[in-house]
Amino acid sequence: MKKFVSEYNIIQSIITNQISRGNSLSPKGLVTHIFDDNSQAIQVLDIGFGDGNLGQLIKDNPLIKHWSVDGIDGFEPNCNNTDLFNKRIYRNVWHGLAQNIPSEQFKKYDLICLLDVIEHLDIETAKWLLRTLLSSMRDDAFLFISTPLWFFPQDTIQDDDLEEHLIAVPATSMMALIPKMYSINEPLIGGFVLGKISLDYIDFFQPIANKNFNYQMGLNIANLINCQYKPGEYIKIW
Template identity: 60%
Template sequence: MRQIVKDYELIDPIINSTLQPGGESASPKELIFHIMKDNAAPIEVLDIGFGKGHLGEMIKGSPQTAHWSVDGVDGFEGSCNHPALFQRKVYRHIWHGLAQSVPSDRFAKYDIICLLDVIEHMTAETAKWLLRTLLSSMGENSLLFVSTPLWFYPQHSQQSGDLEEHLIGVPASSMMALLPLMYAMNHPLIGGFVLGKRSLDFIEFFHPTTDKTFSYEKGMYVANAINFQCVPGKFFKLS
Protein backbone atom coordinates (compact mmCIF):
# COMPACT_ATOMS: atom_id res chain seq x y z
CA MET A 1 0.00 0.00 0.00
CA ARG A 2 1.39 3.36 -1.02
CA GLN A 3 -0.04 6.48 0.60
CA ILE A 4 -0.64 9.29 -1.90
CA VAL A 5 -2.56 11.80 0.26
CA LYS A 6 -2.18 12.34 4.00
CA ASP A 7 -4.32 14.78 5.98
CA TYR A 8 -5.62 16.25 2.71
CA GLU A 9 -2.10 16.99 1.43
CA LEU A 10 -0.45 15.28 -1.55
CA ILE A 11 2.66 13.56 -0.18
CA ASP A 12 3.74 11.11 -2.90
CA PRO A 13 2.58 12.15 -6.38
CA ILE A 14 2.49 9.73 -9.27
CA ILE A 15 4.76 11.21 -11.92
CA ASN A 16 4.70 10.79 -15.72
CA SER A 17 1.53 8.71 -15.79
CA THR A 18 -0.77 9.08 -18.79
CA LEU A 19 -3.55 7.05 -17.18
CA GLN A 20 -6.78 8.90 -16.47
CA PRO A 21 -8.99 8.59 -13.36
CA GLY A 22 -11.55 5.85 -13.90
CA GLY A 23 -14.34 4.09 -12.09
CA GLU A 24 -17.76 5.47 -12.98
CA SER A 25 -20.35 3.93 -10.70
CA ALA A 26 -24.06 3.52 -11.37
CA SER A 27 -24.71 2.49 -7.78
CA PRO A 28 -27.44 4.15 -5.67
CA LYS A 29 -24.87 6.33 -3.86
CA GLU A 30 -27.60 8.49 -2.28
CA LEU A 31 -28.15 5.64 0.18
CA ILE A 32 -25.09 6.97 2.02
CA PHE A 33 -27.25 9.73 3.55
CA HIS A 34 -29.67 7.22 5.11
CA ILE A 35 -27.19 4.80 6.68
CA MET A 36 -26.42 6.50 9.99
CA LYS A 37 -28.95 7.30 12.68
CA ASP A 38 -27.27 10.66 13.29
CA ASN A 39 -25.53 12.32 10.34
CA ALA A 40 -24.40 15.12 12.67
CA ALA A 41 -22.00 12.70 14.40
CA PRO A 42 -18.28 12.69 13.44
CA ILE A 43 -18.41 9.83 10.92
CA GLU A 44 -15.36 8.11 9.39
CA VAL A 45 -15.81 6.60 5.92
CA LEU A 46 -13.53 4.35 3.87
CA ASP A 47 -14.27 4.44 0.14
CA ILE A 48 -12.71 1.32 -1.45
CA GLY A 49 -12.31 1.72 -5.21
CA PHE A 50 -13.07 5.45 -5.14
CA GLY A 51 -12.46 5.89 -8.89
CA LYS A 52 -13.18 9.50 -9.87
CA GLY A 53 -14.14 10.39 -6.31
CA HIS A 54 -17.86 10.93 -6.90
CA LEU A 55 -18.91 9.41 -3.57
CA GLY A 56 -16.46 11.58 -1.65
CA GLU A 57 -17.62 14.66 -3.57
CA MET A 58 -21.23 13.81 -2.72
CA ILE A 59 -20.49 13.40 0.99
CA LYS A 60 -18.39 16.56 1.29
CA GLY A 61 -20.82 18.53 -0.89
CA SER A 62 -23.80 17.99 1.40
CA PRO A 63 -24.27 20.32 4.40
CA GLN A 64 -25.42 17.38 6.53
CA THR A 65 -22.28 15.31 5.93
CA ALA A 66 -19.58 17.83 4.92
CA HIS A 67 -17.88 17.32 8.31
CA TRP A 68 -17.44 13.57 7.75
CA SER A 69 -13.89 12.30 7.16
CA VAL A 70 -13.52 10.25 3.98
CA ASP A 71 -10.49 8.09 3.13
CA GLY A 72 -9.97 6.34 -0.20
CA VAL A 73 -8.25 3.23 -1.56
CA ASP A 74 -7.93 2.38 -5.24
CA GLY A 75 -5.82 -0.16 -7.09
CA PHE A 76 -5.78 1.76 -10.38
CA GLU A 77 -2.88 4.17 -10.83
CA GLY A 78 -5.02 6.63 -12.80
CA SER A 79 -7.45 7.09 -9.90
CA CYS A 80 -4.52 7.94 -7.64
CA ASN A 81 -3.16 10.43 -10.20
CA HIS A 82 -5.94 13.01 -9.90
CA PRO A 83 -4.49 16.37 -8.74
CA ALA A 84 -7.77 18.27 -9.30
CA LEU A 85 -9.57 15.97 -6.84
CA PHE A 86 -6.77 16.20 -4.30
CA GLN A 87 -6.69 20.02 -4.49
CA ARG A 88 -10.36 20.12 -3.52
CA LYS A 89 -9.39 18.26 -0.32
CA VAL A 90 -12.24 15.76 -0.60
CA TYR A 91 -10.32 12.72 0.70
CA ARG A 92 -8.37 12.98 3.96
CA HIS A 93 -6.10 10.01 3.20
CA ILE A 94 -5.65 8.12 -0.08
CA TRP A 95 -3.77 4.88 -0.66
CA HIS A 96 -2.84 3.26 -3.96
CA GLY A 97 -3.36 -0.48 -3.66
CA LEU A 98 -5.86 -3.28 -3.94
CA ALA A 99 -8.55 -3.72 -1.32
CA GLN A 100 -7.04 -7.14 -0.58
CA SER A 101 -3.82 -5.49 0.58
CA VAL A 102 -5.41 -3.20 3.18
CA PRO A 103 -4.36 -4.36 6.69
CA SER A 104 -7.48 -5.90 8.19
CA ASP A 105 -7.08 -4.07 11.50
CA ARG A 106 -7.49 -0.76 9.68
CA PHE A 107 -11.14 -1.53 8.89
CA ALA A 108 -12.16 -1.39 12.55
CA LYS A 109 -11.69 2.40 12.76
CA TYR A 110 -14.36 3.24 10.19
CA ASP A 111 -18.07 3.80 10.80
CA ILE A 112 -18.95 3.10 7.16
CA ILE A 113 -16.95 1.05 4.65
CA CYS A 114 -18.06 1.56 1.05
CA LEU A 115 -17.48 -1.03 -1.64
CA LEU A 116 -19.38 0.47 -4.57
CA ASP A 117 -19.25 -1.44 -7.85
CA VAL A 118 -16.05 -3.22 -6.85
CA ILE A 119 -16.75 -6.90 -6.19
CA GLU A 120 -17.89 -7.60 -9.76
CA HIS A 121 -14.31 -6.86 -10.88
CA MET A 122 -12.95 -9.68 -8.69
CA THR A 123 -12.91 -13.42 -9.01
CA ALA A 124 -15.69 -15.20 -7.15
CA GLU A 125 -13.31 -16.47 -4.47
CA THR A 126 -11.69 -13.05 -3.95
CA ALA A 127 -15.09 -11.37 -3.69
CA LYS A 128 -16.18 -13.90 -1.05
CA TRP A 129 -12.91 -13.47 0.84
CA LEU A 130 -13.15 -9.67 0.80
CA LEU A 131 -16.74 -9.55 2.05
CA ARG A 132 -15.91 -12.00 4.83
CA THR A 133 -12.79 -10.02 5.77
CA LEU A 134 -14.62 -6.69 5.86
CA LEU A 135 -17.50 -8.05 7.93
CA SER A 136 -15.10 -9.82 10.30
CA SER A 137 -12.74 -6.86 10.73
CA MET A 138 -15.08 -3.87 10.92
CA GLY A 139 -16.29 -2.52 14.26
CA GLU A 140 -19.29 -3.98 16.05
CA ASN A 141 -21.42 -0.96 15.15
CA SER A 142 -19.88 -0.31 11.75
CA LEU A 143 -21.76 -0.74 8.48
CA LEU A 144 -20.71 -2.03 5.08
CA PHE A 145 -22.26 -0.36 2.01
CA VAL A 146 -21.92 -2.67 -1.01
CA SER A 147 -23.22 -2.13 -4.53
CA THR A 148 -23.01 -4.39 -7.56
CA PRO A 149 -24.94 -5.25 -10.74
CA LEU A 150 -27.41 -8.03 -9.95
CA TRP A 151 -26.54 -9.78 -13.21
CA PHE A 152 -23.43 -10.35 -15.32
CA TYR A 153 -23.07 -6.79 -16.63
CA PRO A 154 -20.67 -7.06 -19.60
CA GLN A 155 -17.73 -4.66 -19.22
CA HIS A 156 -14.12 -4.79 -20.37
CA SER A 157 -10.92 -2.89 -19.67
CA GLN A 158 -10.55 0.53 -21.27
CA GLN A 159 -7.06 1.47 -20.09
CA SER A 160 -4.05 -0.64 -19.22
CA GLY A 161 -4.41 -2.01 -15.70
CA ASP A 162 -7.69 -0.22 -15.02
CA LEU A 163 -9.35 -3.24 -13.32
CA GLU A 164 -12.58 -2.42 -15.15
CA GLU A 165 -13.36 -5.88 -16.54
CA HIS A 166 -16.30 -7.63 -14.91
CA LEU A 167 -15.52 -11.17 -13.77
CA ILE A 168 -18.67 -12.17 -11.88
CA GLY A 169 -22.39 -11.52 -11.60
CA VAL A 170 -24.23 -11.43 -8.28
CA PRO A 171 -27.88 -12.56 -8.12
CA ALA A 172 -30.23 -10.46 -5.99
CA SER A 173 -30.95 -13.59 -3.98
CA SER A 174 -27.27 -13.79 -3.00
CA MET A 175 -27.22 -10.26 -1.60
CA MET A 176 -30.60 -10.51 0.13
CA ALA A 177 -29.45 -13.74 1.80
CA LEU A 178 -26.93 -11.60 3.70
CA LEU A 179 -29.90 -9.94 5.46
CA PRO A 180 -29.17 -6.30 4.57
CA LEU A 181 -30.46 -3.58 6.87
CA MET A 182 -31.54 -1.51 3.87
CA TYR A 183 -31.18 -1.50 0.11
CA ALA A 184 -31.86 0.52 -3.01
CA MET A 185 -31.59 0.03 -6.77
CA ASN A 186 -30.57 2.05 -9.81
CA HIS A 187 -31.11 1.19 -13.45
CA PRO A 188 -29.95 -1.16 -14.95
CA LEU A 189 -30.49 -3.43 -11.91
CA ILE A 190 -27.59 -2.09 -9.85
CA GLY A 191 -28.27 -2.90 -6.20
CA GLY A 192 -26.92 -1.11 -3.15
CA PHE A 193 -27.00 -2.92 0.21
CA VAL A 194 -26.14 -1.87 3.77
CA LEU A 195 -24.81 -4.78 5.83
CA GLY A 196 -24.17 -5.00 9.56
CA LYS A 197 -22.12 -7.52 11.53
CA ARG A 198 -25.04 -9.97 11.52
CA SER A 199 -24.40 -10.56 7.81
CA LEU A 200 -21.25 -12.46 8.75
CA ASP A 201 -23.45 -15.30 10.05
CA PHE A 202 -24.93 -15.65 6.55
CA ILE A 203 -21.80 -15.14 4.44
CA GLU A 204 -21.90 -18.76 3.20
CA PHE A 205 -25.01 -17.87 1.20
CA PHE A 206 -23.12 -15.29 -0.89
CA HIS A 207 -22.73 -17.05 -4.24
CA PRO A 208 -21.62 -14.97 -7.24
CA THR A 209 -21.53 -16.58 -10.68
CA THR A 210 -18.98 -16.55 -13.48
CA ASP A 211 -21.68 -17.48 -16.01
CA LYS A 212 -21.68 -14.72 -18.63
CA THR A 213 -25.13 -15.82 -19.82
CA PHE A 214 -26.56 -14.53 -16.51
CA SER A 215 -28.25 -11.69 -18.38
CA TYR A 216 -30.19 -8.66 -17.22
CA GLU A 217 -33.40 -10.57 -17.98
CA LYS A 218 -32.30 -13.51 -15.83
CA GLY A 219 -31.28 -11.11 -13.10
CA MET A 220 -34.75 -9.58 -13.16
CA TYR A 221 -36.37 -13.03 -12.97
CA VAL A 222 -34.39 -13.77 -9.81
CA ALA A 223 -35.12 -10.33 -8.32
CA ASN A 224 -38.85 -10.71 -8.96
CA ALA A 225 -38.88 -14.26 -7.59
CA ILE A 226 -37.65 -13.04 -4.19
CA ASN A 227 -39.80 -9.89 -4.23
CA PHE A 228 -36.77 -7.62 -4.50
CA GLN A 229 -38.17 -4.10 -4.91
CA CYS A 230 -37.00 -2.93 -8.34
CA VAL A 231 -37.94 0.73 -7.86
CA PRO A 232 -35.12 3.08 -8.92
CA GLY A 233 -34.61 6.06 -6.64
CA LYS A 234 -36.29 4.60 -3.53
CA PHE A 235 -34.61 2.97 -0.56
CA PHE A 236 -36.07 0.18 1.54
CA LYS A 237 -35.33 -0.34 5.21
CA LEU A 238 -35.61 -3.87 6.57
CA SER A 239 -36.12 -5.09 10.12
Protein backbone atom coordinates in the same frame (compact mmCIF):
# COMPACT_ATOMS: atom_id res chain seq x y z
CA MET B 1 0.19 0.03 0.06
CA LYS B 2 1.63 3.33 -1.17
CA LYS B 3 0.15 6.46 0.34
CA PHE B 4 -0.50 9.41 -1.98
CA VAL B 5 -2.51 11.76 0.23
CA SER B 6 -2.07 12.31 3.96
CA GLU B 7 -4.39 14.60 5.93
CA TYR B 8 -5.59 16.19 2.65
CA ASN B 9 -2.05 16.92 1.46
CA ILE B 10 -0.44 15.26 -1.58
CA ILE B 11 2.76 13.55 -0.41
CA GLN B 12 3.89 11.82 -3.63
CA SER B 13 5.14 13.10 -6.96
CA ILE B 14 2.04 13.13 -9.16
CA ILE B 15 2.03 11.91 -12.77
CA THR B 16 -0.37 14.36 -14.39
CA ASN B 17 -0.83 12.79 -17.84
CA GLN B 18 -2.72 9.75 -16.56
CA ILE B 19 -6.47 9.29 -17.05
CA SER B 20 -8.50 8.31 -14.00
CA ARG B 21 -11.44 5.92 -14.32
CA GLY B 22 -14.30 4.67 -12.21
CA ASN B 23 -17.79 6.14 -12.10
CA SER B 24 -20.00 3.84 -10.07
CA LEU B 25 -23.63 3.38 -11.17
CA SER B 26 -24.60 2.43 -7.63
CA PRO B 27 -27.35 4.20 -5.65
CA LYS B 28 -24.80 6.32 -3.80
CA GLY B 29 -27.51 8.49 -2.24
CA LEU B 30 -28.22 5.58 0.09
CA VAL B 31 -25.24 6.76 2.14
CA THR B 32 -27.31 9.56 3.69
CA HIS B 33 -29.88 7.10 5.10
CA ILE B 34 -27.59 4.64 6.91
CA PHE B 35 -27.11 6.35 10.26
CA ASP B 36 -29.81 7.51 12.65
CA ASP B 37 -27.76 10.62 13.43
CA ASN B 38 -25.81 12.10 10.51
CA SER B 39 -24.34 14.79 12.76
CA GLN B 40 -21.83 12.28 14.12
CA ALA B 41 -18.18 12.47 13.08
CA ILE B 42 -18.43 9.52 10.71
CA GLN B 43 -15.23 7.94 9.38
CA VAL B 44 -15.65 6.53 5.85
CA LEU B 45 -13.40 4.23 3.83
CA ASP B 46 -14.13 4.33 0.09
CA ILE B 47 -12.62 1.19 -1.48
CA GLY B 48 -12.16 1.65 -5.22
CA PHE B 49 -12.90 5.38 -5.14
CA GLY B 50 -12.40 5.80 -8.91
CA ASP B 51 -13.22 9.36 -9.97
CA GLY B 52 -14.17 10.27 -6.41
CA ASN B 53 -17.90 10.55 -6.94
CA LEU B 54 -18.87 9.14 -3.55
CA GLY B 55 -16.54 11.50 -1.73
CA GLN B 56 -17.87 14.42 -3.78
CA LEU B 57 -21.47 13.45 -2.94
CA ILE B 58 -20.63 13.42 0.77
CA LYS B 59 -18.85 16.77 0.69
CA ASP B 60 -21.61 18.39 -1.40
CA ASN B 61 -24.27 17.49 1.16
CA PRO B 62 -24.40 20.09 3.97
CA LEU B 63 -25.76 17.47 6.38
CA ILE B 64 -22.79 15.12 6.06
CA LYS B 65 -19.96 17.21 4.61
CA HIS B 66 -18.19 17.05 7.99
CA TRP B 67 -17.63 13.30 7.54
CA SER B 68 -14.03 12.22 6.94
CA VAL B 69 -13.44 10.13 3.82
CA ASP B 70 -10.38 8.00 3.09
CA GLY B 71 -9.88 6.24 -0.23
CA ILE B 72 -7.98 3.32 -1.73
CA ASP B 73 -7.84 2.31 -5.38
CA GLY B 74 -5.97 -0.37 -7.31
CA PHE B 75 -5.69 1.69 -10.52
CA GLU B 76 -2.69 3.97 -10.08
CA PRO B 77 -3.92 6.86 -12.30
CA ASN B 78 -6.82 7.29 -9.86
CA CYS B 79 -4.19 7.94 -7.19
CA ASN B 80 -2.59 10.65 -9.35
CA ASN B 81 -5.75 12.73 -9.71
CA THR B 82 -4.49 16.18 -8.71
CA ASP B 83 -7.78 17.89 -9.56
CA LEU B 84 -9.66 15.60 -7.16
CA PHE B 85 -7.12 15.84 -4.35
CA ASN B 86 -6.88 19.63 -4.54
CA LYS B 87 -10.58 19.75 -3.67
CA ARG B 88 -9.65 18.26 -0.27
CA ILE B 89 -12.38 15.65 -0.47
CA TYR B 90 -10.27 12.64 0.52
CA ARG B 91 -8.32 12.90 3.76
CA ASN B 92 -6.01 9.95 3.06
CA VAL B 93 -5.49 8.05 -0.20
CA TRP B 94 -3.63 4.81 -0.84
CA HIS B 95 -2.81 2.90 -4.00
CA GLY B 96 -3.52 -0.79 -3.55
CA LEU B 97 -6.04 -3.59 -3.92
CA ALA B 98 -8.91 -4.12 -1.50
CA GLN B 99 -7.59 -7.57 -0.63
CA ASN B 100 -4.24 -6.05 0.44
CA ILE B 101 -5.70 -3.76 3.11
CA PRO B 102 -4.57 -4.86 6.61
CA SER B 103 -7.67 -6.20 8.35
CA GLU B 104 -7.00 -4.16 11.50
CA GLN B 105 -7.42 -0.97 9.47
CA PHE B 106 -11.11 -1.65 8.95
CA LYS B 107 -11.84 -1.12 12.64
CA LYS B 108 -11.06 2.59 12.24
CA TYR B 109 -14.18 3.20 10.18
CA ASP B 110 -17.88 3.64 10.87
CA LEU B 111 -18.71 3.01 7.22
CA ILE B 112 -16.84 0.95 4.63
CA CYS B 113 -17.96 1.44 1.03
CA LEU B 114 -17.34 -1.14 -1.69
CA LEU B 115 -19.21 0.34 -4.62
CA ASP B 116 -19.15 -1.55 -7.92
CA VAL B 117 -15.91 -3.28 -6.97
CA ILE B 118 -16.66 -6.87 -6.05
CA GLU B 119 -17.74 -7.83 -9.59
CA HIS B 120 -14.15 -7.16 -10.72
CA LEU B 121 -12.85 -10.02 -8.54
CA ASP B 122 -12.95 -13.76 -9.13
CA ILE B 123 -15.41 -15.84 -7.12
CA GLU B 124 -13.09 -16.99 -4.34
CA THR B 125 -11.48 -13.57 -3.85
CA ALA B 126 -14.91 -11.92 -3.74
CA LYS B 127 -16.15 -14.36 -1.09
CA TRP B 128 -12.94 -13.96 0.92
CA LEU B 129 -13.07 -10.16 0.76
CA LEU B 130 -16.68 -9.90 1.88
CA ARG B 131 -16.07 -12.27 4.78
CA THR B 132 -12.93 -10.34 5.76
CA LEU B 133 -14.69 -6.97 5.69
CA LEU B 134 -17.59 -8.19 7.81
CA SER B 135 -15.30 -10.02 10.23
CA SER B 136 -12.90 -7.10 10.65
CA MET B 137 -15.24 -4.12 10.94
CA ARG B 138 -16.54 -2.95 14.30
CA ASP B 139 -19.82 -4.28 15.68
CA ASP B 140 -21.46 -0.86 15.27
CA ALA B 141 -20.09 -0.22 11.74
CA PHE B 142 -21.74 -0.78 8.36
CA LEU B 143 -20.63 -2.05 4.97
CA PHE B 144 -22.23 -0.36 1.95
CA ILE B 145 -21.74 -2.65 -1.04
CA SER B 146 -23.10 -2.28 -4.54
CA THR B 147 -22.94 -4.55 -7.56
CA PRO B 148 -24.91 -5.39 -10.72
CA LEU B 149 -27.47 -8.10 -10.00
CA TRP B 150 -26.66 -9.73 -13.34
CA PHE B 151 -23.55 -10.25 -15.46
CA PHE B 152 -23.10 -6.67 -16.64
CA PRO B 153 -20.72 -7.01 -19.62
CA GLN B 154 -17.67 -4.81 -19.16
CA ASP B 155 -14.11 -5.22 -20.40
CA THR B 156 -10.84 -3.37 -20.00
CA ILE B 157 -10.51 0.05 -21.67
CA GLN B 158 -6.87 0.85 -20.89
CA ASP B 159 -4.03 -1.25 -19.47
CA ASP B 160 -4.40 -2.28 -15.83
CA ASP B 161 -7.63 -0.32 -15.35
CA LEU B 162 -9.29 -3.25 -13.47
CA GLU B 163 -12.50 -2.53 -15.39
CA GLU B 164 -13.29 -6.08 -16.52
CA HIS B 165 -16.22 -7.79 -14.82
CA LEU B 166 -15.44 -11.34 -13.73
CA ILE B 167 -18.53 -12.34 -11.76
CA ALA B 168 -22.18 -11.57 -11.18
CA VAL B 169 -24.12 -11.54 -7.91
CA PRO B 170 -27.80 -12.62 -8.00
CA ALA B 171 -30.25 -10.69 -5.83
CA THR B 172 -30.76 -13.86 -3.79
CA SER B 173 -27.14 -13.67 -2.59
CA MET B 174 -27.43 -10.08 -1.43
CA MET B 175 -30.83 -10.36 0.20
CA ALA B 176 -29.76 -13.54 2.00
CA LEU B 177 -27.19 -11.42 3.86
CA ILE B 178 -30.10 -9.67 5.64
CA PRO B 179 -29.22 -6.08 4.69
CA LYS B 180 -30.34 -3.20 6.88
CA MET B 181 -31.57 -1.40 3.78
CA TYR B 182 -31.13 -1.41 0.05
CA SER B 183 -31.84 0.44 -3.17
CA ILE B 184 -31.64 -0.61 -6.83
CA ASN B 185 -30.65 1.72 -9.66
CA GLU B 186 -30.87 1.37 -13.41
CA PRO B 187 -29.73 -0.94 -14.95
CA LEU B 188 -30.37 -3.35 -12.04
CA ILE B 189 -27.46 -2.14 -9.89
CA GLY B 190 -28.14 -2.94 -6.26
CA GLY B 191 -26.78 -1.11 -3.23
CA PHE B 192 -27.00 -2.93 0.12
CA VAL B 193 -26.11 -1.82 3.65
CA LEU B 194 -24.82 -4.72 5.73
CA GLY B 195 -24.25 -4.90 9.45
CA LYS B 196 -22.34 -7.40 11.55
CA ILE B 197 -25.37 -9.71 11.47
CA SER B 198 -24.58 -10.43 7.81
CA LEU B 199 -21.55 -12.45 8.90
CA ASP B 200 -23.93 -15.13 10.22
CA TYR B 201 -25.30 -15.52 6.69
CA ILE B 202 -22.05 -15.22 4.75
CA ASP B 203 -22.21 -18.77 3.34
CA PHE B 204 -25.26 -17.70 1.33
CA PHE B 205 -23.18 -15.19 -0.63
CA GLN B 206 -22.67 -17.12 -3.86
CA PRO B 207 -21.48 -15.08 -6.86
CA ILE B 208 -21.28 -16.77 -10.26
CA ALA B 209 -18.99 -16.48 -13.28
CA ASN B 210 -21.63 -17.37 -15.88
CA LYS B 211 -21.58 -14.63 -18.54
CA ASN B 212 -24.95 -15.86 -19.82
CA PHE B 213 -26.60 -14.57 -16.64
CA ASN B 214 -28.29 -11.67 -18.41
CA TYR B 215 -30.33 -8.67 -17.27
CA GLN B 216 -33.70 -10.40 -17.71
CA MET B 217 -32.58 -13.38 -15.66
CA GLY B 218 -31.34 -11.07 -12.92
CA LEU B 219 -34.62 -9.16 -12.98
CA ASN B 220 -36.63 -12.40 -12.83
CA ILE B 221 -34.77 -13.47 -9.70
CA ALA B 222 -35.18 -10.07 -8.05
CA ASN B 223 -38.90 -10.08 -8.79
CA LEU B 224 -39.36 -13.64 -7.54
CA ILE B 225 -37.98 -12.76 -4.10
CA ASN B 226 -39.86 -9.44 -4.08
CA CYS B 227 -36.67 -7.40 -4.18
CA GLN B 228 -38.11 -3.97 -4.98
CA TYR B 229 -36.71 -2.32 -8.10
CA LYS B 230 -37.64 1.34 -7.60
CA PRO B 231 -34.77 3.63 -8.62
CA GLY B 232 -34.39 6.54 -6.23
CA GLU B 233 -36.21 4.81 -3.36
CA TYR B 234 -34.57 3.28 -0.29
CA ILE B 235 -36.09 0.22 1.31
CA LYS B 236 -35.41 -0.31 5.01
CA ILE B 237 -35.53 -3.87 6.34
CA TRP B 238 -34.43 -3.53 9.96
